[in-house]
Amino acid sequence: MAGTEISVPSEQFTKIKSLELIPEVLFEDEEDGACRGRGPPGPGDVQAPCPYGPLQAQAPEGEQKPLLTTEESEKHILTLQTVQFSEAVEVQDVSWLSAQPQEGVQVTVQQAGGRLQSELWLGQGFQQCVAISIQEEAYVLQDMEVMELHALEGGLAVASEESKCAVSLAESAGLLKLEKGQEEDQLLAEGGLDPQAGEQLFLVEAKPGDEGRDEIVLTISNLHVEEQEDKPACVQGHVEKANSTKKPKKTKEVKRTFQCDMCMFTASRISSFNRHMKTHTAEKPHMCHLCLKAFRTVTLLRNHVNTHTGTKPYKCGDCDMAFVTSGELVRHRRYKHTHEKPFKCSLCKYASVEASKLKRHVRSHTGERPFQCLLCTYASKDTYKLKRHMRTHSGSGSVGVSGI
DNA sequence: GGTCGTTAGCGCCCCCTGCTGGC
């Protein structure tokens, strides 16, 4: 699953609170058009009014605006699947269900025995339902008892329409409000979502499931809501401010960042984010025609091929040396010409051109010997010393002896 | 989106030096 773009200006969050969210609004992208969670309109996408009715929460100017961020470790995956019921459906022990099918998209999830069951949601008239299967290991909210997932998003809303059940969720995104307890419907109905009430908002991304199956996969990312006084949302931490050189839209500032779900990486640009995501795959489409080694990028392949051909485009201006990469040239110049040594030891006067050399040097202070010989008690401070030592076991002669 | 420059990291090899034991 890819990462999550967070683009939540304060006004948008106001809309979140006002329950008017539709994907095109919430995830409206900017110039690059890239926006996760915003897919092409599916067949079930209907510009229907939100069935929740006029739940506009008011967020007056100057009101405290929450900061929305996602927490990487809190990602949950639900699988929705349409289920056709013939007629009278016998659902055992449905007392826990929220009996408000007329509202369309109320989803209730029950926990049993400490684990979430696969449950279903009732559509109108019980004729069509959405089965929710909780993927094992993916859903880790341990402390839920009975939860109600209130769909706040238009795509979900149309799920109540006949023949447009879960399909309408495809390639859409929105927010779910996840509440514990039962008596908070009133709060919703009043539109009185109070960020201070400790509620949780979940960014929901819906994508089609396996081919040929009428199935929707929801990815739910936790959104943290923090209070900030008199500050626009999303100003802190890794959420980078967007440049406001373009037309400033009233007072709102659009800050967004692209956060990888698989590591701590964040990027301010979609192109950087997309490129980063490829590092989590084994995809290496660029293959060297000389040795068949594969690389992720054309640049890496080009540098590699240059090592075959001996092409060294980066020539030192102070000597005859030439290198395949600019980084090698810079390093060479530091070693040979500028003598710049940025990496300085805090324990002595040693300084090095390379960080790895400083790291190796520090071991001479600490005595650390991470490279253990498997054949004797010897341990080395660096890999090559161990390798050199290993030759003494093989009796291959005096390797590495100075002057030989 | 592609490219370039930069940074980081690992590995390899070498040099210089000091220590030790055998002769």
Added chain:
DNA sequence: GCCAGCAGGGGGCGCTAACGACC
């Protein structure tokens, strides 16, 4: 004392991977 063997510390380069910035 000389020399070979070995290890410690460090210099320099080869190469890959990844990312920010720019076009």
